[in-house]
Amino acid sequence: MAAKENLTERKIVGWNFDNSYARLPELMFRQVAPAKVRQPAIAIFNIGLAQELGLDLDRLSDADLASVFAGQLIPEGGQPIAQAYAGHQYGGFTMLGDGRAILLGEQLTPTGQRYDIQFKGPGRTPFSRMGDGKAALGPMLREYIVSEAMHALGIPTTRSLAVVTTGEAVYREMTLPGAILTRVAKSHIRVGTFQYLAAQQDTENLTVLADYTIERHYSELVDAPNKYGSFFRAVVDRQAALIAKWQAVGFVHGVMNTDNMAISGETIDYGPCAFMDVYDPDTVFSSIDHGGRYAYGNQPSIAQWNLARFAETLLPLIDVDQHKAIEVATHDLNAFPQVFQRYWMAEMKAKIGLVDEEESDKELIAELLDWMHEAKSDFTNTFQELASDYLSDKGKFAAERFQHWYKKWQQRLEREGQPIDKAKRQMQSVNPFVIPRNHRVEEALDAASQRGDLSVMHKLLAALEKPFHRNDAYAEYQAPSGDTRHYRTFCGT
Ligand code: AMP
Ligand code: MG
Secondary structure: HHHHHHHHHHHHHHOOOOOOOOHOOOHHHHOOOOOOHHHHHHEEHHHHHHHOOOOHHHOOHHHHOOOOOHOOOOOOOOOOOEEEOOOOOOOOEEEEOOOOOOEEEEOOOOOOOOEEEEOEEEOOOOOOOOOOEEEHHHHHHHHHHHHHHHOOOOEOOOOEEEEEEEEEEOOOOOEEEEEEEEEEEOOOOOOHHHHHHHHOOOHHHHHHHHHHHHHHHHHOOOOOHHHHHHHHHHHHHHHHHHHHHHHHEEEEEEOOOOOHHOOOOOOOOOOOOOEEEEEOOOOOOOOOOOOOOHHHHHHHHHHHHHHHHHHHHHHHHHHHOHHHHHHHHHHHHHEEEEEHHHHHHHHHHHHHHOOOOOOOHHHHHHHHHHHHHHHEEEHHHHHHHHHHHHHHHHHHHHOOHHHHHHHHHHHHHHOOOOOOOOOHHHHHOOOOEEEEEEEOOOOHHHHHHOOOHHHHHHHHHHHHHHHOOOHHHHHHOOOOOOOOOHHHHHHEE
């Protein structure tokens, strides 16, 4: 009887699952069940996102809500699986798979969108290797904060629907509170998903996966003449656009392994990511990135490297003649720097209020960045100051080098033939006031993990929600931490 009541209740809340990935060939996934947890409790829940997904979870009691997002109460239509994939991690190839994630299913929203609903940290799967399949509260809240901030910044990203604590401890270097994040994504198909099949030289299933991915994310190419070549070109394009957006806000992903690059073009797998304060292309936060492979300034070339690995998986589909396939793929891969440059210029031009394009704009932007580097100027706030024309630090801005640049910029703005006010408004609409500053994120995570105090995080999330609106109530979130050169982040285990 109780089970029946639950069933109706599960329906009422609006779950509308399909499981198209689970209909793919069996080698692509394993059926799994989330582990039982002791005492699930909601740490944070994203009401706005729930509504977008068509979920009316208000009707559930807190206990049921926690139970659902701890994977204890599987909604009707959910079919939990762990996805198989491989990946180049720091350049070395490994077979991986969802070792601490379980895909519940694909929610079909009222507006006809399809979103993966995935638990991160729900216990062991057949791909867990030596790991426990679990996650700690701090890293899951970090993903929640940063992914939601990225979304508010207008950057394609997976989203975060909920974090629950499990009431259990996870054992890392120290004992930490266990948690599960519910991640929402266009899909979890990665470069590594293709590599998993390519490593087995399974061209038949590669074709199935490519067709599935094209239909799901590049449906305009379903009937394209050179379908798989066009698919590759479109993926290159979306990645170039995505990385340009990262660069424009100073986002450092931190672990751009091929398994962490989503074919949909969304930012995925928030582990040791962080935002750059002082402009420096060598900025690295990840504690294990000793060589700076994933440094801020390397992100475009690493994306291209990952796309080369992706191209390799598609060669047998692009053309039966291997030489021809390589020729086609190489051509599109080599176009990445230009494609990226085009997107990056569009982002950077908007940041300094330009609409037209002049030959010398590239140089104008480069000179600004060079000056910022030399002057150790905060990336976000410099653009903000230029936009508001409030050049606060007289010392820094008084420097001859900056003044020289400033004059050139003013002249360039005049040549646009637009009122300066209009340029300023444009700048204000693309240059964020608030980004998730490292010390603010840490402060929120410490309060939550060490004292069970979530109020600090709620305030931070509120500040991050409208990053382009000046709100004096959140002025304190604009300040850089002072010295984050030694700030270190850790992989989100
Ligand atoms: P990530 O660093 O999150 O990109 O994960 C890389 C690989 O390690 C993936 O295959 C994960 O599923 C796996 N992994 C990470 N943490 C754990 C864990 N605690 N238990 C099992 N597998 C894990
Ligand atoms: Mg990963």
